[in-house]
Amino acid sequence: MLKVAVVGASGYTGVELLRILHCHPEAAVTCITSEQSAGKPVSDLFPSLRGRYAQVLENLEPVRVAEKADIIFTALPHKAAMEVVPTFLKLGKRVIDLSADYRFNDAATYEQWYEPHMNPHLLPKAVYGLPEVRRVAVKGAKLVANPGCYPTSVILGLQPLLKHKLIDTTGIISDSASGVSGAGRGAKVDNLYCEVNEGFKAYGVGGVHRHTPEMEQELSLLAEERITITFTPHLVPMDRGILSTIYGRLLAPATTAELAGLYAEFYGGEPFVRVLPAGDVPSTAHVRGSNFCDIGVVVDQRTGRVIVVSAIDNLVKGASGQAVQNMNIMCGLPEGLGLEGLALVP
């Protein structure tokens, strides 16, 4: 039985880790921390856990946490994660970090979009944990940087097209939309029910969202050339889900059936990527609460464009589920352990 710590459990990715790990047959949560709620039973913060999690939230004292756990999930804001991860590594623990702090190969990019990096020497050792792209590297990693939610949907959506060099890499657009849980659990007027409900809007328009360089890093590696994309996130009045509608110009004519076939073959062995039949496109509703990424691909013959639509649950495949998938891989467990929950429909 793996001993697992969840560091920073007062947010939505934290409680989602606890939800998933409760049904994981080979993991036991032995430590849960929260700076703002230390001393309270975790079920006071999240009554959904009542009766199943008796733990009290602890302060984040890295040495004590490390004593209690074999593997540590850091579900902290960026910067806070950056600070604490090296200690865990030094103490010989494996870490899966859900923040952006260790996702970049290049400290300069991180610093351009975030802030000064305290531990640039760790970046080469961190593995960007998207199993469908680099499963082998994850297996041997001590530090996994768990991908962002939008990047997960966009990279999985584009991977087959880029690997097969089927699209013009200069004109990629991803028009993406997320449920509100992606905005976190902080007390902000902008995220109040009445501010968000019954409205739909774009934000971070014009290439300013911090997930942009993360996507570009990974897409460039897949394409073996430098890629710049246009990415526009939107906010949807729903709790969970990300849908990315991705546009690319085909370099050569192709049909929807051909591309759907190519995708099905590419992802044929993947346990958590489902390629839809030719012509179908996914809904976030069908992945809500599950670890699946559903992908549909359609060619617009009138314009020579391919449109890829990919759907995930931002808190599962886009965060905590993917983190557990990475844990399974790192620890030699069956990759899908604890992740077989199907979407809650309706």
Next chain:
Amino acid sequence: MLKVAVVGASGYTGVELLRILHCHPEAAVTCITSEQSAGKPVSDLFPSLRGRYAQVLENLEPVRVAEKADIIFTALPHKAAMEVVPTFLKLGKRVIDLSADYRFNDAATYEQWYEPHMNPHLLPKAVYGLPEVRRVAVKGAKLVANPGCYPTSVILGLQPLLKHKLIDTTGIISDSASGVSGAGRGAKVDNLYCEVNEGFKAYGVGGVHRHTPEMEQELSLLAEERITITFTPHLVPMDRGILSTIYGRLLAPATTAELAGLYAEFYGGEPFVRVLPAGDVPSTAHVRGSNFCDIGVVVDQRTGRVIVVSAIDNLVKGASGQAVQNMNIMCGLPEGLGLEGLALVP
């Protein structure tokens, strides 16, 4: 491994059974029927099942169904269930019926609120399957009548008060509210998104909702006297959840702490009833997708009334989860097998 059939899988309780059973380690779904969609892959109807359920929906031919399964869930509209259950029983199969057809001890009551009963002789053999009330009887049952969603919330909410004879049985009111999935998956204007969203209403006002006699039967048995209640259901713009706010006049003074303590003791050994700390009342959000019934109890000292608030997920503890709980009991399995999923929060 139990072989299980889901008969009538095109509605929300059907797909919910499939969702739950997918993670049940001792049950395999061997047959799925749907009259209206026979011949189609079940994942065409419910894309959430794609990649995990390869089955094609079958016609409801009772003998063929019975050949394939040890235990049969009938998730049919009332009357349709009534017709087919006897055949399954004759063929030696155990049946858990999610309709109202076998819930009444007395055919006359059924006929007053529904329609003529074809098999009144089976009523005495059917067990009203609320494990927290009659677990032993469920264990030996061949036919379990799975309780209605509203009655589950109301009966569990009132049981301790009635068993301890603490309230005036003539003045009970349950003001209950349900998410929209309780209205089923039929194509009706009234259940369109735009008709339901952003509105709250009562319906079936004045003692006309069909769950009323079902509650009264069970509450009367608990109280050992004939009980008539005032029950008003409401419709909430959300997918899942039932909250019942139940009012009773205390026969003798009591404090919130005393009654919360009494409830905690009463349900202390129950795996799926969570009594909240004194003064807290539940939200459906904390049971969404789970098999829990959360209960809070408060005394209004100004009026001498006790107010019990109970929350369930109408599709889980109010239908398919409770059905699986009954299956586990009937088959001698650990009662919580496959039912440990915590609420999807948020």
Next chain:
Amino acid sequence: MLKVAVVGASGYTGVELLRILHCHPEAAVTCITSEQSAGKPVSDLFPSLRGRYAQVLENLEPVRVAEKADIIFTALPHKAAMEVVPTFLKLGKRVIDLSADYRFNDAATYEQWYEPHMNPHLLPKAVYGLPEVRRVAVKGAKLVANPGCYPTSVILGLQPLLKHKLIDTTGIISDSASGVSGAGRGAKVDNLYCEVNEGFKAYGVGGVHRHTPEMEQELSLLAEERITITFTPHLVPMDRGILSTIYGRLLAPATTAELAGLYAEFYGGEPFVRVLPAGDVPSTAHVRGSNFCDIGVVVDQRTGRVIVVSAIDNLVKGASGQAVQNMNIMCGLPEGLGLEGLALVP
């Protein structure tokens, strides 16, 4: 043209006043204040006002405000309203206060439920502004205390029964539910989209909600005897709307048709109360954005109870619309001026 000030415009009742007054042919908004956003254009705070409100939010300096306006709406938190109202009155202005500060006839009641009252001498001069109960007094008032949202729905729902002495006044229960805008626009975790969405809960259970004494004051006056009620508020995942389901024991037998007739007659001349045909009950959806109070009444013959269901928009008839209705009455304008907007459906 009336010159109108809206004092405290950064909350939902403030912006709702601005929305309504924009279409009022005899009122011009000449001053808008907000302590937290003074100096900003009001359309920065509420982009819905862009192009129609050019005003900049001002600090709350009572004398300057009074110079600019004939009539003043105070949409402040309680206590803040209490402080500022006397100055406006001294300067000869008429005031419509949307807080609770001047709603009670008796300072002791206010102090028991809120806090010490600074201006108890003004209480006898303030008129509780429910036009359907005391239109004449409103006409002559200098200070109108605009009723709370829950009380509006409950008092209008019960008035005919109490005036006709048809129910036992000792056993009244109001089970009410509100949309989230009733919780205000403060940045609190509890009111975040993901905390509220897809859940339904009770709060303030057991006679502790501050609207309880307000209802009791008015119901007692109508009944000409002291009334204590059981009131349980609930939170509905929707922006707007209050539905009260009110239970009373009939003193003598009556039919639904008789009571529906009595209500129709009672409210026959009221421009903003709509009594539904016998057997129908209202939905908040049909009053959303409008100043109507819709009422349905049903008798449960099995239990001898009458169930009254009343629906309002908490921000319109429950706050800002009623305030404008009071303004019209106070100023001798047609009562419905600017209030004829029908519900936004869907």
Next chain:
Amino acid sequence: MLKVAVVGASGYTGVELLRILHCHPEAAVTCITSEQSAGKPVSDLFPSLRGRYAQVLENLEPVRVAEKADIIFTALPHKAAMEVVPTFLKLGKRVIDLSADYRFNDAATYEQWYEPHMNPHLLPKAVYGLPEVRRVAVKGAKLVANPGCYPTSVILGLQPLLKHKLIDTTGIISDSASGVSGAGRGAKVDNLYCEVNEGFKAYGVGGVHRHTPEMEQELSLLAEERITITFTPHLVPMDRGILSTIYGRLLAPATTAELAGLYAEFYGGEPFVRVLPAGDVPSTAHVRGSNFCDIGVVVDQRTGRVIVVSAIDNLVKGASGQAVQNMNIMCGLPEGLGLEGLALVP
């Protein structure tokens, strides 16, 4: 006082016309038809109208309708509108048709995307009623083809760029999203609350949505060259609103400030187009229930693309509000009469 008929009032655009016209000071609704509900009071169908619309729904007998009205709104499904419009015109009535039947200059295009056209001779006489594009033609029109909801948002969003020839016309993409009322009021499983709620999806992907040729016709006229676009609609779990996020490649460098300035100037005199300050992008929440089109424009300097975001209420500026705006223009009334209602916030 204009006498107005609303033909086909059982859908959402029909009831929205009635809502708007109720507050129009120069129009009186003298006839309301509905084939499926003829004989019923319109307030039975839409209780929001109770107390203000006493009319009974009539059968659609064109001659009788024409006798009662000066101007006729046809809010019928396509084909049904096509059939009845010529009769109204022959009888000398002016018609505003909310269907697609008279929107195309070219019968061949209509027939390719819809079905055979019965009255191609009327197409040259019909005016595509987007006031911000062809106000003068609307003024003299006998038959106005009221634009589709998506086209309204896209054409208004692109007009300044195309008129100033600032973008490559071969690479335009509109990624648009609509609330559920756009899908109509028919009883379909796909539009049930539980099917739509808490999900986000694309539909009509790959250039197959019928609004595509309508946009292309109008965009081509603006650009004075043939334009083919990539258009992907999405469905948002909310009642009302369309947001279009539109991508174009700039032919020459430009800044966000320059383009925002250009838009502000272009639409400076328009009563219902609001250009946001440079850098801001709109939300559908701020136009909900209003006749505004809010537009924001941003340049992505990294990719040389301009992103235009435009927001409307699909039932108001995207349908019934625009129809009333056209009526005002046709009848020489102030263009904004009856349309000054601000968005319902929240």
